[in-house]
Amino acid sequence: MLSFIFRRLGLLIPTFFGITLLTFGLIRMIPGDPVEVMVGERTLDPQMHADAMHRLGLDKPLYAQYIDYISNLLHGNLGESLVTKSSVWVEFKTLFPATLELALAAMLFAVVFGLLAGVTAAIKRGSILDHGVMGISLTGFSMPIFWWGLILIMFFSVKLGWTPVSGRLDLAYDITPRTGFMLIDTWLAEAADPAANAGAFKDALMHLILPAIVLGTIPLAVIARMTRSSMLEVLREDYVRTARAKGLSPARVIFVHTLRNALIPVLTVIGLQVGTLMGGAVLTETIFSWPGIGKWLIDAISRRDYPVVQNGILIVATLVIVTNFIVDILYGVANPRIRHAK
Amino acid sequence: MSLLEIKNLSVEFGSQHNPFRAVEGLDLTVEQGEIVGIVGESGSGKSVTMMAMMGLLEGQGRIVADTLQFDGKDLLTISARERRKIVGKDIAMIFQDPMTSLNPSYTVGYQIMEVLKIHQGLRGAALKQRALELMEMVEIPAAASRLAAYPHQLSGGMSQRVVIAMAIACSPKLLIADEPTTALDVTIQAQIMDLLVNLQKSQNMALIMITHDLAVVAEVAHKVAVMYAGQVAEMAKVPGIFRKPAHPYTEALLKSIPEHSKGAHRLSTLAGIVPGQYDRPSGCLLSPRCPYVQDKCKAQRPGLTAIEGGVVRCHYPITAKEA
Numbered sequence: 001m002l003s004f005i006f007r008r009l010g011l012l013i014p015t016f017f018g019i020t021l022l023t024f025g026l027i028r029m030i031p032g033d034p035v036e037v038m039v040g041e042r043t044l045d046p047q048m049h050a051d052a053m054h055r056l057g058l059d060k061p062l063y064a065q066y067i068d069y070i071s072n073l074l075h076g077n078l079g080e081s082l083v084t085k086s087s088v089w090v091e092f093k094t095l096f097p098a099t100l101e102l103a104l105a106a107m108l109f110a111v112v113f114g115l116l117a118g119v120t121a122a123i124k125r126g127s128i129l130d131h132g133v134m135g136i137s138l139t140g141f142s143m144p145i146f147w148w149g150l151i152l153i154m155f156f157s158v159k160l161g162w163t164p165v166s167g168r169l170d171l172a173y174d175i176t177p178r179t180g181f182m183l184i185d186t187w188l189a190e191a192a193d194p195a196a197n198a199g200a201f202k203d204a205l206m207h208l209i210l211p212a213i214v215l216g217t218i219p220l221a222v223i224a225r226m227t228r229s230s231m232l233e234v235l236r237e238d239y240v241r242t243a244r245a246k247g248l249s250p251a252r253v254i255f256v257h258t259l260r261n262a263l264i265p266v267l268t269v270i271g272l273q274v275g276t277l278m279g280g281a282v283l284t285e286t287i288f289s290w291p292g293i294g295k296w297l298i299d300a301i302s303r304r305d306y307p308v309v310q311n312g313i314l315i316v317a318t319l320v321i322v323t324n325f326i327v328d329i330l331y332g333v334a335n336p337r338i339r340h341a342k
Numbered sequence: 343m344s345l346l347e348i349k350n351l352s353v354e355f356g357s358q359h360n361p362f363r364a365v366e367g368l369d370l371t372v373e374q375g376e377i378v379g380i381v382g383e384s385g386s387g388k389s390v391t392m393m394a395m396m397g398l399l400e401g402q403g404r405i406v407a408d409t410l411q412f413d414g415k416d417l418l419t420i421s422a423r424e425r426r427k428i429v430g431k432d433i434a435m436i437f438q439d440p441m442t443s444l445n446p447s448y449t450v451g452y453q454i455m456e457v458l459k460i461h462q463g464l465r466g467a468a469l470k471q472r473a474l475e476l477m478e479m480v481e482i483p484a485a486a487s488r489l490a491a492y493p494h495q496l497s498g499g500m501s502q503r504v505v506i507a508m509a510i511a512c513s514p515k516l517l518i519a520d521e522p523t524t525a526l527d528v529t530i531q532a533q534i535m536d537l538l539v540n541l542q543k544s545q546n547m548a549l550i551m552i553t554h555d556l557a558v559v560a561e562v563a564h565k566v567a568v569m570y571a572g573q574v575a576e577m578a579k580v581p582g583i584f585r586k587p588a589h590p591y592t593e594a595l596l597k598s599i600p601e602h603s604k605g606a607h608r609l610s611t612l613a614g615i616v617p618g619q620y621d622r623p624s625g626c627l628l629s630p631r632c633p634y635v636q637d638k639c640k641a642q643r644p645g646l647t648a649i650e651g652g653v654v655r656c657h658y659p660i661t662a663k664e665a
Contacts (some may be wrong), residue, residue, distance in 0.1 A: 239444055239446070241398060241437065242399070243445065244429060245396060246456065247461065248430070252460075260445075
């Protein structure tokens with residue numbers, strides 16, 4: 001197991017280099033530079049432009065800029081935003097809990113309903129329920145996030161008025177961020193001062209529901225389909241027949257003897273969805289004006305804020321890689337045959 | 343009263359309009375402590391009969407019978423919940439391939455203890471003690487340490503012993519062994535057979551042995567049912583059925599044992615295959631393959647008639663000569 005972990009860690013080094021090259025290259029391929037974007041439509045004196053570029057160190061040849069970037073990285077320096085002048089790491093730390101809260105809520109939604117839908121479809125194979133569930137999940141999978149988000153806002157927020165349109169919390173509340181998770185912060189605030197913060201938790205929850213559904217739709221569809229096919233495969237196994245022959249209840253046969261084995265491939269898929277989730281977060285946060293790293297990165301790209309784009313994406317990529325790594329280890333926990341393999 | 347009584351059992355698969363009868367009009371009785379062998383080619387309905395009785399067909403097959411009684415309980419009208427109290431406790435089953443019959447995600451100990459927990463409500467130390475006893479009963483060496491082993495860490499023979507331990511956990515009245523040795527090495531086969539027969543004696547349970555191996559049946563069984571295309575062709579006591587087979591199919595099966603063809607150039611075989619879903623003859627099901635076929639056989643299906651020590655489904659049972 002230990003050698004397995006080290007081998008996987010060794011593979012990460014080239015991956016990281018690939019990511020730095022990609023982000024470094026791509027952001028510089030977009031026309032315009034940070035100075036031009038900052039100045040906007042006003043005409044810019046070429047001499048001032050050159051001075052500004054020199055101050056930012058962007059007049060150096062590309063290879064020199066890349067070497068600077070990597071050497072900074074190796075010193076643990078993630079740089080500063082060209083626009084706000086504050087540290088990329090500090091900005092990330094402030095914004096990340098919002099994205100994490102959204103992603104966790106979306107994942108919870110996707111896993112709970114995805115597993116339920118997949119298991120139901122597998123047990124009732126070939127029934128209307130099966131076709132219905134799978135049809136809906138295919139629709140969900142093919143739905144463009146921005147369109148789906150807008151439709152939900154139109155219906156639930158604008159027409160029915162059930163949920164707020166955007167943001168994380170109503171402006172009427174003034175909550176001190178302690179954990180950065182709005183649900184926890186409002187809970188604490190309500191407990192500390194019930195009079196001033198009445199209803200804050202519910203308000204935060206209502207703000208979270210729509211974006212979580214939008215972001216969780218694709219992972220839900222993928223998990224449901226994977227669970228269904230995996231369940232159907234395991235249901236045909238001899239050991240499921242053995243479990244029935246032992247006189248176990250149908251619930252025990254399904255959840256203890258079938259689902260446990262069917263979950264192994266589903267777990268991998270859930271891990272892979274973390275990448276999709278981060279990509280989806282960028283769109284979802286933009287639609288719902290959710291102040292997380294997705295929106296932060298989009299803004300950084302439009303401002304050509306090179307350090308934020310490069311290192312922001314690097315951090316997000318690292319998170320995705322680390323999650324998949326953890327999933328690989330969990331895979332061993334769920335499957336004794338892998339755990340014992342030398 | 344017999345322990346198990348099956349009368350006129352039929353199992354159908356497929357649609358209502360175009361059903362396939364895997365088992366047709368099957369009669370079988372098993373007494374307490376009796377060993378019954380069921381032999382027949384693949385697809386003759388041996389396993390399906392047993393699965394139907396245990397309720398393992400899960401709504402895929404339609405089951406019809408005049409009588410399906412176990413230990414005084416009517417398995418046809420019983421609720422699924424009531425049936426689950428019997429299955430795994432009073433009737434237990436051992437399957438063909440031990441390597442795939444155990445759940446790979448749980449330890450051997452867990453899977454044995456699960457039966458004890460569900461049916462006998464054992465808990466804690468008593469539970470573990472009983473599981474250990476069972477492992478020792480099926481002669482698994484170093485039983486205590488093997489409780490924590492996962493199925494993939496055991497050989498085929500060891501796995502089959504675990505499956506047997508699981509099956510006899512609640513001292514069943516009837517044990518069904520569905521080709522318990524087919525997937526094992528020849529040397530291990532003999533050990534497992536010995537173990538099963540010894541357990542049958544010490545636990546005084548009835549044993550239904552589904553097998554291709556006539557030699558095994560001849561050695562241990564009290565009674566043999568020969569199945570062909572979903573029907574019982576002949577059912578009679580041992581050793582009578584081996585000395586004087588009444589059905590041409592039984593005779594052909596016995597002739598195809600290699601030991602019986604010593605000195606011959608070719609092994610004796612019965613030409614043709616078991617008729618499938620669409621090509622079942624209107625007369626006797628064996629008529630296209632039977633060496634003694636007559637006109638009546640092609641026209642009319644024979645019913646079961648009593649012979650000495652059993653029943654046979656043939657218009658012209660072989661009576662005169664000794665096989």
